[in-house]
Amino acid sequence: MSSYQTEVQNLNYNAATRCFEALVVFHEGHETRKVPISAPLPIDTEFEAVSTILVARAKSHRARGRAVLMSRSPAQKTGRLVHLNDMIRQFKDAMGLNDMPTAA
Template sequence: MSSYQTEVQNLNYNAATRCFEALVVFHEGHETRKVPISTPLPIATDFEAVSTVLVARAKAHRSKGRARLVSRSPIQKSGRLIHINDMIRQLKDTMGLKDMPAAA
């Protein structure tokens, strides 16, 4: 079963556009999808109302395929995580660069 969590990061009020702006982050299992979003609301709006509107708008963008900022954790293979060093080692082996010295 994968975990699911949503958070609102970097919440700002842009006085020039009279909008709240934030980065809504969806954590879904091994994937993190970040959606930059804004909404026109009065500056006196409380955080709960602002975050509810921002998350709803971000979900709408995500469902329409507009959420393009995606990051994934290392690939899980046979019950263990493959870390970046293992991935680099596998790439070097595949390309025949096994004897290539490491960067200084």
């Protein structure tokens, strides 16, 4: 069973547009989807109401395929864990830094 968590980050009120703006982050197993979202609400709206509305709007965007910011954990690759030294070696090869000693 994979873990699932939602969080609201960087919550701001934009006075010019009279909207709350935030980055809603969905953590699902090894995937993270970040949805920038806004909602036109009065500045005195309770935090719980603002966060509930922002998460609901972000879920709607994600369901429509409009949540484009996504990352996957580099620790899992084709069902097995990649050793840290392998990741460092791949990075050094890509950067042309083969003469540097490996950590660990």
